[in-house]
Each structure stands twice: as C-alpha cells, then as structure tokens.
Amino acid sequence: MGIRFEVLARDPTGARLGRLHTPHGVIDTPVFMPVGTAASVKGVTQQQLEALDCQILLGNTYHLYLRPGHELVARLGGLHKFMAWPRAILTDSGGFQVFSLAELRKINDDGVTFRSHLDGSEHFLSPERAVEIQMALGSDIMMVLDECIEYPAERERAREAAVRSLAWARRCKQHFDQHADAQRQALFGIVQGGGYADLRRENADQLVELDLPGYAVGGLAVGEPHALTCEMTEATTARLPAEKPRYLMGVGYPEDIPDYVMRGVDMMDCVLPTRNARNGLLFTSAGRLAIKNAPYAADEGPVDANCNCMVCTRYSRAYLRHLFASNEMLGAILNTIHNLHFYLALMRRIREAIAAGRLAQFAAEWRAALTGGGTHSA
Amino acid sequence: MGIRFEVLARDPTGARLGRLHTPHGVIDTPVFMPVGTAASVKGVTQQQLEALDCQILLGNTYHLYLRPGHELVARLGGLHKFMAWPRAILTDSGGFQVFSLAELRKINDDGVTFRSHLDGSEHFLSPERAVEIQMALGSDIMMVLDECIEYPAERERAREAAVRSLAWARRCKQHFDQHADAQRQALFGIVQGGGYADLRRENADQLVELDLPGYAVGGLAVGEPHALTCEMTEATTARLPAEKPRYLMGVGYPEDIPDYVMRGVDMMDCVLPTRNARNGLLFTSAGRLAIKNAPYAADEGPVDANCNCMVCTRYSRAYLRHLFASNEMLGAILNTIHNLHFYLALMRRIREAIAAGRLAQFAAEWRAALTGGGTHSA
Numbered sequence: 001m002g003i004r005f006e007v008l009a010r011d012p013t014g015a016r017l018g019r020l021h022t023p024h025g026v027i028d029t030p031v032f033m034p035v036g037t038a039a040s041v042k043g044v045t046q047q048q049l050e051a052l053d054c055q056i057l058l059g060n061t062y063h064l065y066l067r068p069g070h071e072l073v074a075r076l077g078g079l080h081k082f083m084a085w086p087r088a089i090l091t092d093s094g095g096f097q098v099f100s101l102a103e104l105r106k107i108n109d110d111g112v113t114f115r116s117h118l119d120g121s122e123h124f125l126s127p128e129r130a131v132e133i134q135m136a137l138g139s140d141i142m143m144v145l146d147e148c149i150e151y152p153a154e155r156e157r158a159r160e161a162a163v164r165s166l167a168w169a170r171r172c173k174q175h176f177d178q179h180a181d182a183q184r185q186a187l188f189g190i191v192q193g194g195g196y197a198d199l200r201r202e203n204a205d206q207l208v209e210l211d212l213p214g215y216a217v218g219g220l221a222v223g224e225p226h227a228l229t230c231e232m233t234e235a236t237t238a239r240l241p242a243e244k245p246r247y248l249m250g251v252g253y254p255e256d257i258p259d260y261v262m263r264g265v266d267m268m269d270c271v272l273p274t275r276n277a278r279n280g281l282l283f284t285s286a287g288r289l290a291i292k293n294a295p296y297a298a299d300e301g302p303v304d305a306n307c308n309c310m311v312c313t314r315y316s317r318a319y320l321r322h323l324f325a326s327n328e329m330l331g332a333i334l335n336t337i338h339n340l341h342f343y344l345a346l347m348r349r350i351r352e353a354i355a356a357g358r359l360a361q362f363a364a365e366w367r368a369a370l371t372g373g374g375t376h377s378a
Numbered sequence: 379m380g381i382r383f384e385v386l387a388r389d390p391t392g393a394r395l396g397r398l399h400t401p402h403g404v405i406d407t408p409v410f411m412p413v414g415t416a417a418s419v420k421g422v423t424q425q426q427l428e429a430l431d432c433q434i435l436l437g438n439t440y441h442l443y444l445r446p447g448h449e450l451v452a453r454l455g456g457l458h459k460f461m462a463w464p465r466a467i468l469t470d471s472g473g474f475q476v477f478s479l480a481e482l483r484k485i486n487d488d489g490v491t492f493r494s495h496l497d498g499s500e501h502f503l504s505p506e507r508a509v510e511i512q513m514a515l516g517s518d519i520m521m522v523l524d525e526c527i528e529y530p531a532e533r534e535r536a537r538e539a540a541v542r543s544l545a546w547a548r549r550c551k552q553h554f555d556q557h558a559d560a561q562r563q564a565l566f567g568i569v570q571g572g573g574y575a576d577l578r579r580e581n582a583d584q585l586v587e588l589d590l591p592g593y594a595v596g597g598l599a600v601g602e603p604h605a606l607t608c609e610m611t612e613a614t615t616a617r618l619p620a621e622k623p624r625y626l627m628g629v630g631y632p633e634d635i636p637d638y639v640m641r642g643v644d645m646m647d648c649v650l651p652t653r654n655a656r657n658g659l660l661f662t663s664a665g666r667l668a669i670k671n672a673p674y675a676a677d678e679g680p681v682d683a684n685c686n687c688m689v690c691t692r693y694s695r696a697y698l699r700h701l702f703a704s705n706e707m708l709g710a711i712l713n714t715i716h717n718l719h720f721y722l723a724l725m726r727r728i729r730e731a732i733a734a735g736r737l738a739q740f741a742a743e744w745r746a747a748l749t750g751g752g753t754h755s756a
Contacts, residue, residue, distance in 0.1 A: 047692075082694070315462050
C-alpha cells in the first residue's frame with residue numbers, strides 16, 4: 001500500500017487536519033513522534049507507548065547502524081519485529097547524528113566519513129548507503145541524507161549545504177526507486193537553507209521536482225530563536241505541495257508546537273519530553289516543573305491537576321520527588337510517561353482545535369498558560 | 379482487623395498452604411515478596427506489579443528512615459499512600475542494613491549507633507525506635523529489631539547476638555503493645571542463633587513466649603551453604619507455633635525455594651530477581667541465562683519458551699541483549715518484569731503442588747530442570 005496522505009480539514013491559520021496511511025497503521029495528523037533512539041523510547045515499554053496512544057515512533061539510523069547493526073535487524077525481520085512495535089516507524093537518515101555526535105567527519109560530494117562515538121571505528125555514509133540502511137531497518141518512512149549545519153551559519157555555507165543536500169536527495173531518490181519497495185516504505189525529502197528564506201524557497205522548489213511522498217523542514221531546532229524557526233518553516237511550507245505531509249524535524253517546546261502547526265506542519269519529533277523527564281523536568285498545563293525542588297517534598301498533589309495520565313491519577317509530586325532524589329529508575333519511568341502523555345494529549349487538543357477552526361485562539365491561550373503570558377520560555 | 383493467618387492444607391513434607399489476611403488484602407501463601415527498598419521495586423511501576431499479581435511488597439526501613447524520612451511518609455498518609463500501593467507491605471526493622479550498609483556501628487544493649495551511608499550523619503536505632511519508625515511507615519507487618527551477625531560466626535558470638543535479639547524483641551513487643559494499633563499493624567519476631575541448631579531452638583522457644591502473630595527465621599542467606607540454611611530453618615520452624623506464619627528472611631535462588639517451603643516456610647523475600655535483572659541475569663525454567671552473551675544477539679526466541687509473561691510473549695532474546703548491550707533502561711525494566719514473573723509463577727506452582735500433595739516431587743523435578751540435575755548452583 002505504501003504511504004498515503006489525506007488532508008481532512010484546513011484551519012484559517014494554514015493548519016491542516018490530516019490522516020497519514022502507512023503499512024503499519026493510520027496516523028492522525030498533526031502528530032508528534034516520540035524518539036526511540038536505539039530501538040527503545042528510553043524508560044517506557046512498548047505496551048506503555050500503546051496505552052499512551054502513540055501511533056508512530058522515530059528511530060535513529062545512526063545508532064541502529066552502529067548497534068545492533070542494520071544487517072542484524074534485517075535478519076531478525078526488520079525494526080518493527082525486532083523491537084516488537086507493530087505501529088509505524090520513521091527513521092532519520094543518520095546524517096544529523098553523524099554531524100552532531102560522531103568524530104572526525106570528512107565530508108565531500110560523495111558522502112561523509114566518520115568515526116563511531118562508541119568505539120572509534122571508521123564508517124562511510126553516502127546517500128545510497130543511507131537508503132540501504134533504512135531499507136534494511138524497514139521503517140515505514142525513511143529520510144534522505146542531508147548535510148546538517150550549525151547555527152548560525154554564513155549564507156554561503158548554508159547555500160553550499162543546501163545544494164549538496166539537494167544532490168544527495170536526488171541520489172537517494174534514484175537509489176530508492178531502483179532498489180526499495182515503495183509498497184512497504186516511503187522516502188521523504190528534506191529542505192535545507194539555514195536561516196535564509198530565499199535559500200529555503202529555492203531549495204524547496206527544486207526538491208519538490210523529485211515528487212517525493214513527503215517533505216521535511218530540516219536544519220532547524222539547532223539553537224536559533226523561535227521566531228526564526230517559524231519564519232523558515234513558513235517560507236518552506238509555502239512552497240511544498242499541499243497534498244503531501246510536512247515534517248518539521250526536531251521540534252519542540254510544548255508552547256511552540258501550535259505555532260508550527262499553524263504554519264502547515266503535520267509531523268514533529270523531539271527528545272524534549274523523554275530527555276527532560278530523565279532530568280526531572282516535567283511539562284504541565286501551567287508550565288514546567290522541576291521535580292527536585294524542595295517545595296514538592298511534601299506535596300500530595302499530582303504533577304498536573306489537569307492531566308489524566310496514569311502518573312497524575314496515581315502518584316504524588318512528593319513521591320516523584322523522592323524517586324528523583326533517590327535516583328530510582330521509577331522516577332525516570334513515571335516522568336517519561338507523564339511528559340509523553342502531555343505531548344500526545346497536546347496533539348489531540350490541536351487536532352480538535354483545527355477541526356473547530358479555532359487553532360489560533362487555542363495557540364494563544366496555550367502559550368499564555370504555559371509561560372505566564374510571556375513569549376518563548378526556552 | 380489486624381493480621382489473621384489460616385492454614386488451609388498441609389503437605390506430607392511439612393509445607394503449608396495458607397492465607398494471610400492483612401488490612402491491605404488477603405495473601406495466598408507460601409508467598410514471595412519483591413523488595414521495594416526505597417518505596418519502589420526498582421524498574422517497575424506499581425501498575426506492572428499489580429499486573430504480575432504481586433500481593434505484598436517488602437520495604438526497607440533503614441532506607442526509608444534516611445530518605446525521605448519516616449516522619450514525612452507519616453505526614454503524607456503512610457507508606458501505602460506515599461508509594462500508591464494499595465496492597466500489603468511488610469517492613470524490616472532497619473537492623474540488617476545498619477549492620478551491612480551503614481558505617482561506624484557502635485552496638486550495646488540499648489541499641490545501635492550508626493552513620494548514614496548517604497551523608498555520614500549519625501543516628502541511633504533502638505528496639506523502641508524501630509517500632510516507632512515502622513508505626514510511622516504504617517506497614518501491615520513490622521519486624522522486631524535484631525542483631526544481625528556475619529557468617530561464619532563463633533558459637534559465643536551467635537549466642538550473645540541471639541540473647542540480645544530476644545531482649546530487643548521483648549522491648550519491641552512492649553513498645554508495640556503500648557503505642558501501636560494492632561488493628562492496623564502486626565509485629566513479627568525474628569529467631570536468631572547463627573548456624574547452631576540448639577541456639578536456634580532455645581531462641582525460638584523463648585521468643586514464642588511473646589505470643590507474636592508471626593515469626594521470622596533471621597540471620598540466614600548471608601553466605602552459608604544451602605544445606606545449613608535448610609537445617610537451621612527446619613530446626614527453627616519445628617519450634618514455631620503451627621498456626622502462625624513463618625517468614626524466612628532474604629531467600630533465595632529459585633531452585634532452593636521449594637526446599638524452604640518443605641520446611642514449613644510461608645513467606646520469603648529476596649533481591650535476587652530484581653538485582654539480577656539489572657545485571658542481565660534472567661531466570662528460566664531451564665536455568666539461568668546471561669543475556670549479554672553473544673549467541674543471543676540473533677536469537678529470535680523468548681527468554682523462556684515456557685513463560686507466559688508480557689516479556690516472553692512479546693520480546694526476543696536478541697532485543698533484550700541489544701537493550702542490555704546499549705545500556706537502555708528498557709533492558710532493566712523488561713528483565714525485572716520477567717524475573718519477578720518467574721518467582722511469582724513459581725510460588726503459584728508451589729501452592730498447586732502443596733494442594734495436590736506432591737510438593738516433594740515438584741521440588742526434585744524443579745531443581746533438576748533448573749540446575750541440570752545437580753545440587754545447589756549458586
């Protein structure tokens with residue numbers, strides 16, 4: 001069947017209510033994808049993810065390639081079977097981690113040579129290789145290899161990376177068309193261009209010529225101000241075909257998520273809910289809460305009185321603080337479940353707001369509630 | 379209502395099928411109690427413990443006294459409410475950890491002075507104080523303070539510790555009778571006497587005069603051979619009243635558990651299933667399995683083909699090995715769930731065997747299956 005996307009409704013803001021059909025289930029969009037780096041969303045079982053109504057996970061190709069290895073995963077029936085996850089999976093290309101995590105990177109037009117952060121071994125990642133690895137993993141959606149640059153970056157550097165990323169996207173597409181099973185997997189493109197709207201527009205226009213089933217906005221959420229993330233996202237989505245899903249990579253803070261949706265974004269992923277959970281930072285409908293703080297030691301209330309997750313309905317702040325202070329694994333587990341529920345519940349509310357044509361109002365109220373009326377609180 | 383114990387059936391071996399009524403539920407015995415050291419069974423949620431059909435947990439008074447503190451737990455409604463665990467809880471007296479974990483112990487007939495292993499602060503634990511702390515925690519069953527000695531220990535040292543433990547038990551009982559609510563909590567005694575059967579018999583006979591609602595066999599599972607554990611257990615339970623529950627503290631390996639039950643033991647606790655799980659050691663119906671071993675890397679089978687736990691029905695050895703090798707939290711979580719299921723399922727089979735009058739046969743078959751026919755494999 002492959003990937004199929006339906007836009008069910010549009011909001012006056014430009015937000016879209018959609019449905020993404022994948023070989024492993026139908027996903028309501030806008031959707032947030034929890035990050036399952038090494039074939040596991042850190043701290044939670046697959047059963048708990050199902051109970052949270054998580055419909056799609058993100059897997060990191062770089063990590064899975066290094067350990068346990070894509071060939072082993074393929075031999076064991078692919079990533080879904082390996083990690084016992086029957087729902088959809090999107091994998092990144094590995095590029096982002098190569099550029100952010102690996103050592104001794106040498107990049108040229110062919111691809112990128114790097115050393116594993118685990119054992120220093122040398123590896124080569126090319127557009128073709130990125131597709132091969134993701135074919136072995138068997139993700140529902142795979143991403144093209146792109147060159148990820150730092151923020152801020154000079155215009156010329158951003159332009160060159162965008163040009164190279166486009167050339168790599170063409171090679172990914174060619175390799176995919178020759179070797180992959182389009183009934184089983186889909187290849188998404190990634191628009192680059194740094195913080196330069198004209199570069200992004202040009203890059204998007206050229207990328208769209210490849211007629212891929214979906215497009216991502218890449219190279220953002222790397223430290224730039226929220227306003228720039230919004231501006232670049234808007235400049236990009238304006239040039240993407242309306243009938244294809246758009247994926248904004250690596251975002252974001254809960255108060256910012258509606259802003260991206262209002263700019264036509266259908267898919268997002270971020271480590272914030274899971275990583276913050278392990279650091280004791282909890283998201284609530286009144287803003288963030290650092291569970292280690294002393295006032296919570298005797299606080300019998302739930303993390304968030306407006307939350308109906310299994311953590312808030314059963315456990316107190318006092319207990320969660322004790323678990324965190326005692327370095328008990330259960331602290332990280334419960335914090336993760338709460339934070340993931342918070343994000344997934346937010347996406348449900350966003351979809352309801354789009355359906356009701358009132359997303360702009362919801363976004364303003366939501367930001368005010370989370371930040372005390374201020375702007376970005378990152 | 380307090381504690382009430384019924385013996386429903388006796389096996390020819392001396393094993394008993396029973397029912398322990400507590401203010402927080404009825405427990406089928408023989409029972410295994412998972413250890414929830416710091417108000418958490420490491421790696422699993424309370425929901426998962428309920429799904430495992432765990433009916434009673436053990437809490438460590440020493441740890442809870444130091445952090446978060448028994449007074450805070452009392453202020454928050456007691457340990458059940460604090461940790462959101464509606465079923466039964468047994469707490470130890472804190473003595474074992476003081477003697478094994480704390481620093482700079484000074485012991486005399488009054489009690490024991492020690493330094494916290496967390497921050498070096500000085501504390502004093504007396505029989506009265508141990509009861510006070512456990513009253514604050516609100517456990518269904520509390521234990522008397524006893525002097526725990528090393529193995530091996532000279533006869534005179536074992537005798538002195540047993541005499542002191544008996545005197546402390548009397549003071550615990552007196553303090554409990556004056557201050558505690560016997561409808562809400564019960565106090566169990568602990569028989570000491572090291573590896574000397576006559577000391578144990580004498581200690582048991584004197585302890586039984588206190589007419590406590592239950593008795594423990596203490597000071598075992600400290601490194602002595604399995605045969606001695608059995609001998610001391612048998613010497614002790616022979617002197618304990620038949621109508622009261624018997625608790626063998628700190629045992630044991632799965633292949634040994636039936637041996638204790640055959641000597642009239644009704645309750646046990648041990649960190650083995652949970653601690654081993656975190657170290658990647660899994661219990662199976664064919665013996666132990668170190669999940670880190672290379673042959674499991676491509677093993678699509680479950681940990682134990684005879685196990686119907688949520689781990690064995692969903693995840694492969696290959697996946698669990700990957701999680702362990704990658705130091706993913708989920709590895710420890712799933713291993714813990716499997717190992718706890720293994721112990722709790724064993725106890726169900728033991729209860730069935732007692733009811734059918736065939737525990738001796740089951741015990742022999744069980745040991746043979748787990749150890750390949752040999753004796754103790756610790």
